[in-house]
Amino acid sequence: MIKSNNTVTPGRKNSMQIIVFLLFLVLILKLYNIQIVQHSRYVGIADANRIRVLPLEAQRGIIYDRNGEIIAENKFQYNINVIPFEFNSSANNYKVLSNIIGISEETIKKRIRNNYRGRFVPAKILEDVDFEILTKIEEHKLDLPGVLYTLEPLRSFPEGVNISHVIGYLREISKKRIENSNDFRYYQGDLIGWKGIERQYEKILRGKKGFEYIQVNALGQEVKNFHKNKVTPPIPGKDLYLTIDLGLQKYAEELLEEKQGVVIIMNPDNGQVLAMVSKPDYSPNLFSGIIAKEDWNKLRNDPAKPLYNRITQGLYPPGSIFKMLASITALEHNVVDKEQKFYCPGYYRLGRRTFRCWKKPGHGYVDMQKSIVQSCNVYYFNLIRKMDIDLWASTVELFGFGSTTGIDLPNEKSGTLPNRNFLNKKYGVKKWTEGNKLNQVIGQGDVLVSPIQLAKYISGLSTRGKMVQPHLGLRYKENKENDFIYFSPEMDSIKSISEDTWGFIKESMEKVVYAPHGTAHAAKVKGMKVYGKTGTAENPHGETHAWFIGWSENDSLKVSGICLVEHGGHGGSAAAPIIGKLFKYCRDNISY
């Protein structure tokens, strides 16, 4: 039945077979490339597909005070997360979840977008959910692919004490910070110490996350029997003990009430800070998790600046509490002797300008001790006229002004050291006058210091030149066996000042508190000797700032303290009583 004969030529048959061969060759080469050359890359992707890494949060270290009272501990809350890739597989998921948690689909969408870190990485959509919702989620587990809840540790703080500027707070880590940190594995959404101790000792307090490796199928359902799941347990952070005495801290906060100001109580011999208050402050519980936006904005926009740590970042004119520095300079460099008297008519004339003493009728004839006890300005105007500015400034520098104290809090400011160099820079060479010197010697004008610098200064005066580094960190727990590592802050001392001078200063400061004309009678404490100096600093923005610095000692205890009450009026009436009360508390409750 052949109609026609097969006419195909060998050439055409062969070329067909060659084409077939080439087609197969291309396929095999491509397969070789995928399976052999790029094998490991694809193994990685396949594992990433099926292995879900669930972070197990590490507990942050607990913060205690020096006596073991808890300052910051951890509590837990449940959060709801979704894995975008699985959750987005059906629009119905949004509906179901929206019904359960009572949040609109739009909001869920928005939160997923805001917390997106990748298709397979859980994104947080709801925090602190109650058990009822958790139960419902568990019931609907199969209808809700990619929805999971996680346990998140939070910070919790004791009632009745804020201590906010010491502790600082935690905030969600920024994307930039994640990229730049190598030591620890931070993830978006993690909290990181942002201010205060939480930031300073982040590395000690922060533990290491653990990870659970779960195998899932394409629907995001856990598949257990296929390969074994793996767990790396989290390592909790180390517990930290502070030098703070929580009772004293609480009392100090109460004494400052709603005033704006600062209190620091310290052990002058070793720099351990017993109490540290900067008012206004805020409740640390606002920051127990991620702070609510409204709360954050309220804190930020408050004109009283509650987020601002006045202790390390506030720069103030110190006023009269600075006068001892000129006295020391004069004695050490023999500018005058302490019996030399200057007449105070209540003012001092320099050219056409008049510089006033705080006491309008004047102090009459004033010697050095009287100048400290009664805080006479005119005496110091006369004194500084006899001194080179840099001679005075060298003493100021000796006590640590113009540089940071090294306290273990972030972002400390160094203030000014108004020597010749500084004034030349600020006003230009020869553009400043003797008038600048007159203002500076009484702690006004270009002199700006931070409260923590003054705490170091008063400690130096009380210990005859021991310049300790104020610090808050006492020790931390190295391991479970209660082995502690102690912080060892730096120590320095001023050796160039003679014992006579120290003695004179101590005697004068004692008289500030006890002499009939002394300005700080309110600081007296029974059973202890109190030494101090008040200050009333002019303030261009309104009422004067009230200062008191001092120390108190008996046979077994020595504490130093400073107090500032912004716009508080007189140091003797606004600041000295607070320190007096705190010294009294120390007498009854503190032993080293």
Next chain:
Amino acid sequence: MNYLKRKKINISSKLLSNTSKTMILLILLICGIGLITLYSASLHVNLSFFQKVIGKQVIWMMLGSIVALLLFFVQKKILYEQAYTFYWIGLVLIILPYFFGSSSTGTSRWLSFSGINFQPSELMKIIIVIAVAKYLANSELHSTNFRVFIVPVIITLIPTAIILKQPDLGTSMILIMAVFPMLFWAGTRLFHIFIFIAPVLSIITAFNFYTFFLWVVVLILVLYFSQEKIVLIILLFLLNLSLGFTTPIMWNNLHTYQQNRILTLLDVESDPQGAGYQVIQSQVAIGSGGLMGKGIGRGTQTHLKFLPEQHTDFIFSVVGEEGGFIAVLIVLSLYFLLILLCFQTAYKIKDKFSSLVIVGLTSVILFHIVINVAMTVGLMPVTGLPLPFLSYGGSFILTCFIIVGLILNLSIEKSRY
């Protein structure tokens, strides 16, 4: 009846040639690998054997074997004489789904007969081959005549267009692609094939300056050496050039939704989960298989369901993941040998019609293999063509076995002369 009797005698004396036996062996091996793969894929499914995919596949394969056996006894003469009748019936069948089909997925490919779904375009793959073969086997035609080229192309283009509209890009591609090896085999002038393919290449290359430049160079060379009339050459050159220049302009003038519509048409089976999800998962499955594979039933991509369509379009990825490069090499070698044997058989047969049908049907199988594997490794867009003898699917398994039955039938015929 008369024909059947004679054939029986023939079979009893010399049942099957060695080539045919080898062919059957190769196909059985491939089917075996397919069943092992399906066994693995349904390993973690809690169903009885015949409820599982593998059980159904076994049933379909047995059915297919019976159909192949029946076809083995059908006289070649019927195929030859009724070729055009089949063609018309086929046309009617592929139009029917537009009126009665179940188009639940937005496509109209299926016909339902009391619960059994049937895809008439599958049959069309075979019918086209037979119809074109009959036309080309006409001894009165001179093979270099342009008519010999253009008529088969038209015969093919009509059902291709209908199926493309269903839409089923994969099957349309198979139809049109299978015809060219037949034309080539029948001795059509290469130039004719070239001028038919040229416009398509002009459009495709037009989107990139360098590819288009290269293509124009090739076009000029071919036209220059074609020794055709100068008018025709100039006409063809200008046509292709203007096509190339206008295509990008026209494309850019389309609205995005129009572009998307065309892209969707070209990529019918594209996945809902976003850019190339299926292909990526398939590549990951194959790539993570490595040299030796992960072992039967141990492919994570497969069993954790990351790999889509793993019983049908992407079964090759399962082989790649669980059997590794070695298994893939074995499967492709078996296919390669089978194709080569078929072409060899077609070459040896004295009858032109039989030879052309074998070449056409072999090409259908070949392009299924090439397009499917190219798709699973990401060399081609997802078109939804299954892999012969490996992929699960009733209509397609039947088609494959019909092809086997016909090839065996036609290859045995030569021993009678």
